[in-house]
Amino acid sequence: MSAPEETSTTATLRLLPWTTPEGKPCYLSTDGGEKSKLSLLADDIEAAQLESGEQVLAGARSVLADPKAGERAVRFALTRTAESLEDVLRVAVSRGGRLAGSEQ
Template identity: 50%
Template sequence: MTARLLPWAGSDGKPGYLSTDGRGYVARVADRMEAVQLGMAAQVVACSRPLIAAPAVTVAELRFTAVRLSECLVDVMRVAESRGGRLGVRPPR
């Protein structure tokens, strides 16, 4: 059994871990959640590119886009850390 970083934070905002062999119900839910988070990040990036390039974009639109991109980056970094941990790779500090 190994400790897996879950793709969501606890109610206190702290990371959650699962002791798993990778085959249980919660591990499968975490796998699906990671796939959703990565898919959402790809969609946000795809939608943000034309907005950022638009000459008439407003500050409010850019701010909204920056917040969404930041949220996606946090999710993707958590997925990368979790997957790296399962491969035995330690994140740089």
Template identity: 50%
Template sequence: MTEPNELRLLPWSGPEGKPCYLSTDDRGGYMSRLADNMESVQLDSAEELLEGATETVNDQDTAIEELRHLARDLTGALRDVLRVAASRGHLLTLTEPREPTY
């Protein structure tokens, strides 16, 4: 089992929006693969949303309600991307070779 400080932040929230963590040594296990797939979907969705957002923002005829909806969607996508970045950054620190301490 992983150490408590080696828990993986999962790309979804639990009840009340609290973070979910995975404790496992098996990076190829079902939950790890599920999390990897979910992260990939979230990043792809954010990229597509950004492409559409650029067009919407540059359109002078865009209604204020459409801009508000876009802002909500972008906020959610940014939250997802930041969670993925935090999780992957933590995983990198666990897999990078450590400097020897003398």
């Protein structure tokens, strides 16, 4: 009788594109195998966040190019830009973590 083969299952934590109500990060434990429904939902939300970021950037550039844009318009554009930047940075950190995990 042969010895049982060792299997190495290395679960990784994926940073999800949303936070708890308290603003804390959410993670999904994955094993690198088939994608779960939650993982696919996170993929869809990341794609929507990136698309929204492109739209917000275009809007902010438009406001900044308008010399008649008032303080209210500039503040709104900057607020939305900061929100989108936060989302895009979270996506980058999440994807960077998954890339680093796949190199092991």
